[in-house]
Amino acid sequence: MVERNAQRQVAELLELQLQGGSDAGGVGRYLLHRAKPHLPPWLAWAGTGIVGALGNWRWADSAAAGVGLTLASVAVTGVTWWAGKSTSQQRRLHSAITVAAGSAWLTAACLAGPTAHPVGDLYLMGGPALALSWNIRMVLRQTTDASGDSTDKGLLEKVGLARAQLGAAKVEPNRVTAPLAVEAGEQTNDDVTKSLGRIASALDLPTSAVRYNPDPASSRRGELVIVPEDMLAEVVDWQEPSNLGGSIADPLVIGRYDDGAPLMVWLPGDPEIKRNSTHLLIAGGTGSGKGETALNLLTEILSRRDVIVWFSDPKAFQDFRPLLPGLDWAAEGGTPTEVLVAAVEAVIPARTGWLGAHGYRQWVPEAAEQQTSREHTCRPDGRACGCPGMPFLVTWFEEAANTLRKMGDDAFTGIAQEARSAGVSLIVSLQRPSYDQMSTSTRASLPSVIALGCDARDEGFVLPDEVLAAGAHPGAWGNRRPGYCYVVSPGVPEDRYASPARTRSFPSRAVPVMEVLAQWAQRNGASADPVTAGAASVVAGNAYTGRTPAGAEQPAPLRMVKEDDAMVDNGLLVDPEDVDIDPEAELPGAEQGDDTPIFGQATGRKPSPEEARRLFTQALEEFESEGQMIVGPKDFMDWCDRHHLSRPWVSARLKEAAEEGRLQPTNATGRWRIVPVLTAA
Template structure:
């Protein structure tokens, strides 16, 4: 009984392997069957038309017509597949014509058949193997694009994240532009059964027909998200400040100091939001994030007598409630900025970096003429925060911060101005132009622009 079971198991396993190999080979058989059929057809044609001049002319014209028809029929496919198909048909037709007139075993025809036929069949096998690896995704993408009127567009590299899919898109040259994708976004959202805001397109700055399609299946901002607290206590102010999250759940980060390696300048911020918009909570979170860093000092002017920020009072380098105190702070800033710029210049810093915070022991940043280490104390980054700035602007003029905003970045100072309505009658256009980064929280539609 043991011998019988062993024999049965071996036979079953051998049959399973054979069936598996046959199943895997089936998709690759058509090119080889085509080569075999071509050989049979060439031999039969020679028996019929070996001595016929008319048949030779007809076969030649038929070969040209069939190749042209293949090229025309492939206009909706990729350029590579169209060329591959046309070459295959042209080669097969030429051999068929030669075999019919001279005989399949004449001259180089048998060698051409064996070597050329094998090469063509293998080339289609390789193409099929490469296409199979990407067939499910490519098919779905093309089906989706065809539904929204972008059938000729090509989906390239795709990056899949937990709640975000980014796919590069290449449109048909001369027929489609990035504007076509922008108009199709609502249809893409409909096809995916998603809200329109979940689908967006980022056109390439270097091409009118290339860009990235971004899909966010789940809006992580549909419900209020509690702030998780400082992201990097004890870290550097040069590291990003996390002040919230995007709709795909990724962190919303901002930077204050510049970074010469990244080509980023220091930033000023304008925070705007009407009553009840959450401006106070956003400011409290951002200030806590800033004050948790080790190499920064903050000055605060708050005409509301620290109503929101009283728990943070011990952390400020200088805090005033408004009025004469704010006027003194603005005046002090106008003197502090050139002093900081002078210190950075003497120590060979083109802009503030984290190295400027430490004791200056590097000869490259010495203020001594002989370039020996000067040992000067370092200088931390500085943030000047003007809360409820409308009061200050009314008292000092709508361009009170213009000079400060224009000169502070080179001195390692960021100016943050917070008010409800940053309209022209509250703040000069010169000051607004010097505050390129904006945190807008529920502004009136007339002010959002």
């Protein structure tokens, strides 16, 4: 390619030389400029003849000069052959033959004379022939080869694609795209993908810098993409959301590609351009930057006006604590997450019913506004209904492997298969989405993925085969390139699927900005609509309260305080309850009953069957009031000890409560969801 650029520059220079006026002087200049590039070989021929004549005048009778000239001829020819090793084989051979012939004639002319027979004849016939051969070579070099020969052809030959044809390259900043077609009937696109590593080696680039995008309509055509410079090596810190106050339907900017283009994803669909709504998987090994990638996405979501977020994190929101006030529902792992999953399953049919009643085939930004249009009304008379809008719902399960182990590998299957039409997007984040952690049905229902660095053996779990074949290789990063990722999602051009990208970093100075963003979301973000909130409350009861209102008291963060030295004498250390006791007073005498044993005696009594059932009903009400809507026999362990009841007895009562409608089974064996009292009644 360097040689081709040099040739292009030479051609442009020649074109400038050929410019001239149309008068006689201009024609003369044109002819002179036209002849200039071809003059050097002829000047060398003429100069050789003059030097031969001078040499004969000087060394005609010198034997030593003959030896010297012969050795010089051999040396010059050898140097020419050595110096030409970096050029093409044809140029090297042509140069060596020219120098050898010229130096041999010069030696003969110096010793025998330039006009001696056959020295003079060779000069007059062989010299013009050699000069003309260089003129022909120059003409052929300046002629554009439509088949893409020269350096590119040599490169393809090296990698086993000798008969492949390269088209005109499209050059962009830090990105070159060239159409490629392999030989019909002999090779396919698979042969090109297998050669990507060798192409990268020939260009001295990393493997990820060379990609191939096959043409879906052809098995032998595609585009070869080369990104010569890794622009992702520089760490870029997060500053602020890209579109504060915009719609969740607008692109979410979470980083940049290796050519500097912004990295964007979409969650809702767009019926105008036929883009589907999507669920998203964030997958990456330990140390791959999965947490910061999640922060990039979550800050973008919370900055939009028409979306609410239900968020589950078994790690007690370790990375997301500054954004906690902006979440509509935050649940830690275990039982609270089980309740959240059940609530999501319940709101899906409620939301699809509302959208269908208002004439929406899928969620669009207009659905989040108050329904003032006659086209989107639930009234039978066709007048505007004025119903409150329904914001988009993002359900996020961080460190989802914990939830999947507790609830089963198909815990999200129903949500993933049904939620998109309800204006609900499911985001699942885990390290290794293998079949032993997530069911194949769930994984197949997560069409979008942000694939960060991982073990090379896990690449097939996170990216489609065709993306891996196109050159994607997240296993090459591991945990050595935090934030490096590939993104496969609706709305992202397919030729970008195999392009490396990098999300932004969140330094400690970003925490105050995230706290301000959470406050903005409290004041300006959407609130759950009555349909969604009602369906969630039916399932979760007091466990769902919605986003904390702006201005409400927030839990005070823990701060380190300086403690006083415990050995400093600050007065008597006396319990406040004992301040009135006189330490000098006499103790009272022994009284009846003082010798009664305190320990080892039976405590309480076993209740009657009717009383036990009443206590069990009260226990369910207490769980409900505390917001613990998922229960099982293990949650009654302390209760059983207090009331002298067994675990099998509790299991039997749980089944009876389910038959009565007070409980409903969950996906997990032995776990039951409490149905709020009003609903059960």
